[in-house]
Amino acid sequence: MSEAILDVENLNKSFGALRVTDDVSLQVMPGELHAIIGPNGAGKTTLLHQVSGLLASDGGTVRFGGEDITGLPMHARVHRGIARTFQITSILPGFTALENVALAVQGRSGSSFRFFGIASREQALNDEAASLLDLVGLAARADLGAGTLSHGEKRALEIAIALATKPRLLLLDEPLAGMGHEESNKVIEILRSLKGRYAIVLIEHDMDAVFALADRVTVLSYGRVIASGDPAVVRSSPEVRAAYLGDEAA
Numbered sequence: 001m002s003e004a005i006l007d008v009e010n011l012n013k014s015f016g017a018l019r020v021t022d023d024v025s026l027q028v029m030p031g032e033l034h035a036i037i038g039p040n041g042a043g044k045t046t047l048l049h050q051v052s053g054l055l056a057s058d059g060g061t062v063r064f065g066g067e068d069i070t071g072l073p074m075h076a077r078v079h080r081g082i083a084r085t086f087q088i089t090s091i092l093p094g095f096t097a098l099e100n101v102a103l104a105v106q107g108r109s110g111s112s113f114r115f116f117g118i119a120s121r122e123q124a125l126n127d128e129a130a131s132l133l134d135l136v137g138l139a140a141r142a143d144l145g146a147g148t149l150s151h152g153e154k155r156a157l158e159i160a161i162a163l164a165t166k167p168r169l170l171l172l173d174e175p176l177a178g179m180g181h182e183e184s185n186k187v188i189e190i191l192r193s194l195k196g197r198y199a200i201v202l203i204e205h206d207m208d209a210v211f212a213l214a215d216r217v218t219v220l221s222y223g224r225v226i227a228s229g230d231p232a233v234v235r236s237s238p239e240v241r242a243a244y245l246g247d248e249a250a
């Protein structure tokens with residue numbers, strides 16, 4: 001069995017007296033899509049903040065690619081290959097879709113492009129941005145203002161922006177939130193196509209999407225892991241059904 005790319009051990013975070021993540025341990029293998037589910041307020045987003053470095057942990061360790069990154073700030077984690085999208089959209093609406101991704105490519109590769117002339121540098125940035133847009137199904141929307149894209153297309157663009165950092169691990173916080181059926185299906189297809197190429201941690205409330213996509217599911221309830229493993233096994237766990245899935249799993 002290959003080594004986990006992400007290894008979270010006994011992670012804790014409290015806000016005042018409220019313990020929001022409580023000795024959370026989980027592993028994500030290279031290429032695995034690992035879903036984290038749980039009721040509202042279970043601590044899922046907080047856990048993602050702790051993994052991405054947005055929030056310092058009170059205890060526990062985060063290892064990435066075998067390295068202890070627990071004390072590293074967010075930008076250092078991005079540099080090592082952890083990318084995330086936010087529930088709040090982070091695109092620049094006044095720029096085209098292509099420019100949004102090209103800026104992210106430039107942000108990553110500023111130094112490696114500096115030996116090129118201006119024109120070739122721009123071409124190289126645009127080529128890479130165009131291929132990322134293609135990957136998320138937005139090739140035909142490249143020259144449109146990002147602000148004019150549909151909600152689903154904006155979420156796809158955010159994924160392309162995250163991919164521009166050349167991540168090895170993608171952290172996605174509710175990428176299907178606020179979408180209709182058709183848009184959801186498009187984003188699910190994008191995630192399916194990324195699966196295997198990137199390790200992905202997916203927080204999602206859409207159970208159909210979770211069980212269609214996930215290789216492994218971890219369930220949080222009141223900050224604690226109450227189940228983790230094969231989606232079918234997790235789905236049939238009485239404790240999980242009681243805590244979260246309820247009638248949906250019946």
Ligand SMILES: Nc1ncnc2c1ncn2[C@@H]1O[C@H](COP(=O)(O)OP(=O)(O)OP(=O)(O)O)[C@@H](O)[C@H]1O
Pocket residue numbers: 015020038039040041042043044045046047
């Ligand atoms: N900065 C903060 N200060 C105080 N309490 C916080 C803070 N951030 C989160 N919380 C609390 O921590 C708990 C867990 O929040 P979190 O957003 O991690 O849950 P979640 O599982 O992602 O929920 P949802 O599914 O609704 O997004 C909630 O009770 C929330 O109110």
